[in-house]
Amino acid sequence: MDTVAFTNWLTGIALLDALQRDRVVRELAAVDVIAGSDSALDDPTPARTVPNTIDATPDADLLSKIGRFRIASFGCPHCGRGAVRPWGKAGGKPRYRCTVCRKTFNPLTGTPLAGLHHPDRWRDQAQALIAGETVAHAAKRCKVAYTTAFRWRHRFLSALTLDQPQHLSGIVEADETFILESFKGKRSDLPRASRTRGGTATKRGLSAEQIPVIVARDRTGATIDAVLPRLDAASISAVLGRVITRQAELCCDGGKAITAFARRARVTFHVLPAPGGPKPEAPDLHINNVNAYHGRLKEWLARFHGVATKNLPSYLSWRRTIEVLSNASTPDAWIMGAAGLGPYQQRSL
Ligand SMILES: [Zn+2]
Numbered sequence: 001m002d003t004v005a006f007t008n009w010l011t012g013i014a015l016l017d018a019l020q021r022d023r024v025v026r027e028l029a030a031v032d033v034i035a036g037s038d039s040a041l042d043d044p045t046p047a048r049t050v051p052n053t054i055d056a057t058p059d060a061d062l063l064s065k066i067g068r069f070r071i072a073s074f075g076c077p078h079c080g081r082g083a084v085r086p087w088g089k090a091g092g093k094p095r096y097r098c099t100v101c102r103k104t105f106n107p108l109t110g111t112p113l114a115g116l117h118h119p120d121r122w123r124d125q126a127q128a129l130i131a132g133e134t135v136a137h138a139a140k141r142c143k144v145a146y147t148t149a150f151r152w153r154h155r156f157l158s159a160l161t162l163d164q165p166q167h168l169s170g171i172v173e174a175d176e177t178f179i180l181e182s183f184k185g186k187r188s189d190l191p192r193a194s195r196t197r198g199g200t201a202t203k204r205g206l207s208a209e210q211i212p213v214i215v216a217r218d219r220t221g222a223t224i225d226a227v228l229p230r231l232d233a234a235s236i237s238a239v240l241g242r243v244i245t246r247q248a249e250l251c252c253d254g255g256k257a258i259t260a261f262a263r264r265a266r267v268t269f270h271v272l273p274a275p276g277g278p279k280p281e282a283p284d285l286h287i288n289n290v291n292a293y294h295g296r297l298k299e300w301l302a303r304f305h306g307v308a309t310k311n312l313p314s315y316l317s318w319r320r321t322i323e324v325l326s327n328a329s330t331p332d333a334w335i336m337g338a339a340g341l342g343p344y345q346q347r348s349l
Contacts, residue, residue: 062332066339067094067107073345077110078103111339112155118144125152126331126338129318132300156338160317163342165222168244172218173251173290174258176231177298178210182306211309213316215297216240217290218248222344223323225316227309233260241265251287293323 075082076098087097093106108114113122121142128138128149139149212231216239217223224243228235236257244250244267252258254271262269270285272278278286297319301307307315324343325333337343 062335063107064094066336066341067096069336069341069346070107070111070339071096073341074110076101076103077105108339112158113335113339116152116155118142122335122338123331125149125156126334129153129156129334130322130329130331132303132318132322134303154311154314156334157314157318158338159340160321160337160342161313162340163317163321163337163344164224164243165344166243166348168216168218168222168224168240169248170219171251171284172216172244172248173287174214174216174236174240174244175253175287175290175294176212176214176228176255176258177294179213179298179301179312180306181209181211181309211312213312214239215290215293216244217293219289221324223293223320225320227312227316231255232257233264236261237264249285251285253287296323 070077071082071084074080076084076096079098079101081098081100083099084096085099087095087104089095090104090106093108095104095106097104116122121144124142125138128141131137133141135146135150135153138153139146142149142152144152212228212235213225214228214236215223215225224239226239228239240261244265246267248267250258250262250267250269251272252262252269253273259269259271270282272285272287276286277288278284297316300319300322301315304315321334321337321342322329328343333343336346
């Protein structure tokens with residue numbers, strides 16, 4: 001805007017009523033949020049300059065980034081529509097307003113982090129997840145009570161259970177493993193006397209005390225895991241049916257359930273007894289990556305001295321996120337994951 005137009009615009013301020021003035025203040029604050037500008041006076045024109053969609057330019061401010069990414073992915077958290085505009089700030093967070101349902105929200109509305117106290121300690125909590133710390137260590141690091149640390153852990157992990165790749169393609173290794181069932185934290189309705197912490201199964205191999213877990217991993221490292229209600233083709237199909245592409249080549253150990261699934265899904269499959277090296281004529285066909293993954297998962301789980309079965313999906317997600325983030329495993333990446341923007345979810349943006 002040139003100087004004359006700007007002077008005229010300023011003169012108009014005197015003619016505004018209280019409601020109009022309030023609107024201008026909101027709009028200017030919103031422009032400031034969107035542009036990441038230090039001063040709202042950089043562009044004092046109200047409504048015209050406020051875009052209806054949120055600029056996707058990365059921003060140093062984590063909450064703004066979460067807000068933009070969530071709006072781009074999910075739209076308004078109240079009605080799911082995409083017509084959202086900035087609406088100033090509240091409680092130190094950017095605020096947005098949906099032009100359809102007219103409700104306001106912030107970047108964390110509808111996420112497991114909404115309403116969680118002490119945001120200044122979330123990076124410590126994220127660091128505890130990166131390090132794979134026990135609840136006691138995390139409580140100490142975050143300076144919160146043990147019960148709070150436990151609650152935070154599960155709040156931070158809950159959105160990550162949905163963060164799985166959309167597809168596995170090329171050579172896909174899939175194999176099941178068994179995690180010892182635990183009734184930790186469950187004080188009533190125990191089907192049998194509690195074991196001491198950790199413990200070993202009283203029966204070797206597959207028994208009612210071993211929870212089957214399927215892990216499938218393609219050669220890009222994309223990994224899907226799940227606790228299976230039963231080790232059968234239907235349970236495996238529920239997990240892998242929609243994610244393994246028809247063109248994939250499934251490598252497995254020839255177990256009854258996985259081969260039945262592959263036949264039913266009409267996926268080409270190769271039987272590779274584990275453990276064992278690939279055949280010289282087909283060096284790429286093996287299940288060594290997925291078995292190594294099982295090994296890392298179990299070694300990492302051992303520190304928790306038994307995981308409550310109902311929480312096992314959270315622990316699988318925790319381990320999967322450590323693996324997928326790898327060198328990019330920063331506290332900010334984990335906070336984004338906790339807000340529903342995990343590494344796989346971000347890739348599909
Ligand atoms: Zn809405």
